[in-house]
Amino acid sequence: MRSLERHRDVGAYTLGVLDEADAFRFEDHLTRCPLCALRLSELGSATRQLTLYRRATPGPVHPFAVPGPRLLDHLLAVLAAHRRAGRRRLLYGVAAAALVGAGTLSGAALLTGGGDPAVRLDATDERSGVRARVTAAGEPWGSTVELEVRDGAGPRVCRLVAVGRDGTEQTVTSWRVAGHDARSTTVHGGAALRPDQIARYEVRTAAGERLVTLRAR
Template identity: 50%
Template sequence: MSDSRAVSVRDGMCSPQHRREVGAYALGVLGAADAFRFEEHLEGCPLCAGGVVELGGVTAVLGRYARLTPPGVEPVARAGPGLVRRATEAVAAGRRRTRRRRLVLGAAAVVLAVGVPFAVPGGGPGTGRWTAVDRGSGMTAVVTAGAREWGADVGLEISGVPEPGVCSLVAVGRDGGEETVATWSSAGPGGEPLRLSGGAALRPGAIGRFEVRTAEGRRLLLLTR
């Protein structure tokens, strides 16, 4: 490399445009005049020359793929409007679910406390209370939910869970939608009463009932107002 060319590289003559042209040159899609000018640039720019070498393997793979494609078949499939629409809707739905999960998790993390004074949301027009007693198993539960700007602050007191394992408190909306409020591990019969708190994106007025379920989704208790 001559001294003048070395100076040109050190002085920043490798522009963003040159870096963009690396891929186009490696794929052979530059016009004749642009390719000639870029080759002159390559002689004095080790950065771009290295980029062309790195893309050589990709270019070879793409060329082999094109050669193996049967005649009359497009090497690259074009997404139709239906596929684009479905993909867009799926991304939007995923973002809505992510925002909702973040809202619930940020509003109130589930706290498990045994033998600690149980604090539930205070009374008022935005407060709801759900209770249940299973006379067969002796299982009892009380849920109190207080309205918040982000949804509901939920407190649960439960005792007499008839079997050990992971359990969940699920809020079921009046529209049929469901949301897991809290999850815990039950010791089974003889275990101490549990007191948990959590949060839901649903407001108390929008909650129709609560259910205590096993990890497999089997309902152990139905709580109503």
């Protein structure tokens, strides 16, 4: 395959649809092509969005459901925010290095370009006996969420729902409680709401029964 065609493989490689031989050849090309390395980095944000969509989409939804007309605009906005965040991190790093070189960093707070500090919430529902801990971190596109939950009343399917301060609801992730097992389960997901836009998280059964509520402070 010609080098020009290799450039076109970056999208397929990012999505993991190249066969083993083509993936090996593209990785070899990637070590010598800074342009493809840059494109691979830029496509990472869109790939994460597709992964979150797959995790958050209920099983009955067809994987090739027609997207809404604003999906492309949303993905482009996410990509632009990712690029802006990368530029801010670079500028903060340069500024910090300059301060160190001048010897003026004594006692000063170092600026970092990361997102908002992680939010951690804990709650136990005495009625259901379910205990949960949510850790949410801000991202340019919303929040990444980790849930640790202890539920000994399976088997059942549960989901984590983020309820916005405006009353909107988004399913963050879902999982199956295998049986009467009191061990903790950890699952991950994401929401388009930022942590400060979320009023509470609710662990619910697939039938809608509320098992435990974690309220933002």
